[in-house]
Amino acid sequence: MKCKKLCFFSLFIALILFHACKQESSDNATTPEKKSVFKASTSKNTQQTTFHNLSSKIASMPKYSFSGIKDPFYTTLLQTETKEKKLTQIKGKPLPTQKYEIDRYNLIGIMLRKQGSSAIFEDPEGKGWVLKEGSFIGNEGARIKSIKQDTVIIEEPVIDNSGKVKYVERSITIKKVP
Numbered sequence: 001m002k003c004k005k006l007c008f009f010s011l012f013i014a015l016i017l018f019h020a021c022k023q024e025s026s027d028n029a030t031t032p033e034k035k036s037v038f039k040a041s042t043s044k045n046t047q048q049t050t051f052h053n054l055s056s057k058i059a060s061m062p063k064y065s066f067s068g069i070k071d072p073f074y075t076t077l078l079q080t081e082t083k084e085k086k087l088t089q090i091k092g093k094p095l096p097t098q099k100y101e102i103d104r105y106n107l108i109g110i111m112l113r114k115q116g117s118s119a120i121f122e123d124p125e126g127k128g129w130v131l132k133e134g135s136f137i138g139n140e141g142a143r144i145k146s147i148k149q150d151t152v153i154i155e156e157p158v159i160d161n162s163g164k165v166k167y168v169e170r171s172i173t174i175k176k177v178p
Helices: 002-030 044-060
Strands: 106-111 118-122 128-132 142-147 151-159 165-173
Touching: 002 044, 118 142, 128 142
Parallel strands: none
Antiparallel strands: 106 118, 118 128, 142 151, 151 165
16 A cells, blocks of 8 residues: 555656646747856756746646546456455255354264264254255355264365356364363
């Protein structure tokens, strides 16, 4: 933000100086004077007079507000987040296990059986849910991919920078009580 303000300020000063020098040269063109071959440009009086004339011209110029102008130095490639966005839309009526974010559910236990493993989750309200592989959990549209001895692997749909939906795996482990 400071860099943008500094760029705009330096661009504004350069524009003012260019405009003032252009007016000064046009003023000199309308009044014919004798130009001397040798000019003492190093004297202090001449420099102070020129600076005084220039500063008075800058002070008399109209003031501009750049608040509504689009930033010409803004690049969308540098400003976009490289982090992937979570997909938050659920089509249709959400299930009771899709009420909260995944991080708010606690994995309480895992049941390993021949018929199929199940994971027991607790939501923030204190209700317990027994979920199998393929069940949805969380309001981001995540699905339980596999249930192992002490972890549950979840697939979350995310949107990458190109706008395509891809699935990211994440594991949730049982919090062991000391």
